[in-house]
Amino acid sequence: MAVNRVRKAVFPVGGLGTRFLPATKAMPKEMLPVVDRPLIQYAVDEAIEAGIEQMIFVTGRGKSAIEDHFDIAYELETTMTARGKSLDLLRQTRLTPGAVAYVRQQEPLGLGHAVWCARDIVGDEPFAVLLADDFMVGTPGCLKQMVDAYMQLGGNMICAQEVPDDQTHMYGVITPGVRDGALTEVKGLVEKPPRGTAPSNLSVIGRYILQPEVIRVLETQGKGAGGEIQLTDAMAQLIGDQPFHGLTFAGTRYDCGDKTGYVNANIAVALARADIGPSVRAFVVDLLR
Numbered sequence: 001m002a003v004n005r006v007r008k009a010v011f012p013v014g015g016l017g018t019r020f021l022p023a024t025k026a027m028p029k030e031m032l033p034v035v036d037r038p039l040i041q042y043a044v045d046e047a048i049e050a051g052i053e054q055m056i057f058v059t060g061r062g063k064s065a066i067e068d069h070f071d072i073a074y075e076l077e078t079t080m081t082a083r084g085k086s087l088d089l090l091r092q093t094r095l096t097p098g099a100v101a102y103v104r105q106q107e108p109l110g111l112g113h114a115v116w117c118a119r120d121i122v123g124d125e126p127f128a129v130l131l132a133d134d135f136m137v138g139t140p141g142c143l144k145q146m147v148d149a150y151m152q153l154g155g156n157m158i159c160a161q162e163v164p165d166d167q168t169h170m171y172g173v174i175t176p177g178v179r180d181g182a183l184t185e186v187k188g189l190v191e192k193p194p195r196g197t198a199p200s201n202l203s204v205i206g207r208y209i210l211q212p213e214v215i216r217v218l219e220t221q222g223k224g225a226g227g228e229i230q231l232t233d234a235m236a237q238l239i240g241d242q243p244f245h246g247l248t249f250a251g252t253r254y255d256c257g258d259k260t261g262y263v264n265a266n267i268a269v270a271l272a273r274a275d276i277g278p279s280v281r282a283f284v285v286d287l288l289r
Ligand code: UTP
Pocket: 012, 013, 014, 015, 016, 017, 018, 019, 020, 029, 058, 105, 107, 108, 109, 110, 111, 113, 114, 131, 132, 133, 257
């Protein structure tokens, strides 16, 4: 079986980020920093590590900071050069011209709608989707682990994680088939099942490798859970027609769309850093005493 390489990644960044108000009133949620890098930067770096060549951002109003972040910052570069400061950190955030595209979602009608908005840029090839607020820490990165598994199996590959039973109503949930190590065959998918009805506690996390057929399903996809056009509902239509697997990622996930998860990510990353780790650790130990 010939498996087509994944060259493109879609970053849906059109959501409202209401759980982070007022921080996200005038700033995209994806620009919230974990220590000193915005969430979207970590996601883009993860995609580059996985061999992705084209980044497609599905944006909305008030998201232009994301475009600026990956662009040249002339004023900063000129001023910092004049002051003899290193431009290394700034330059790491530039994306190659032509390797980045922006498409506007206009209305946040749901994740499925956001992906559908990218259809002409994705074209007729497999693509990845990364939700930057699911912050994944692992070596290799989450998407690289998924691409490696995908190259063996083809089809569709989603990141899967077991969540506590009392949280399944907040996720897309998998009906699991055969399990083989970190891989689980996906037999069914349901978005945000009402409490007590989830088929398992194996849930969909914000990393996907999808075949282009999902976009054709989204074309006519009605609204689902929460009145939104759900990617999960469209993916569910592909089960049975194409291979479909969940990969349990080896690493740690922080739900940075949630305040606790976001604070936890900052603490964990700060503690692991060589530069600030020791002083943050001393502070935290002192604080907890
Ligand atoms: P969330 O469910 O976290 O929604 O979306 P949200 O609107 O960003 O945040 P809250 O719940 O109001 O705080 C998951 C991902 O899907 C994107 C979001 O930007 C986020 O990365 N998304 C969601 C879109 O791009 N468009 C949409 O219409 C909905």
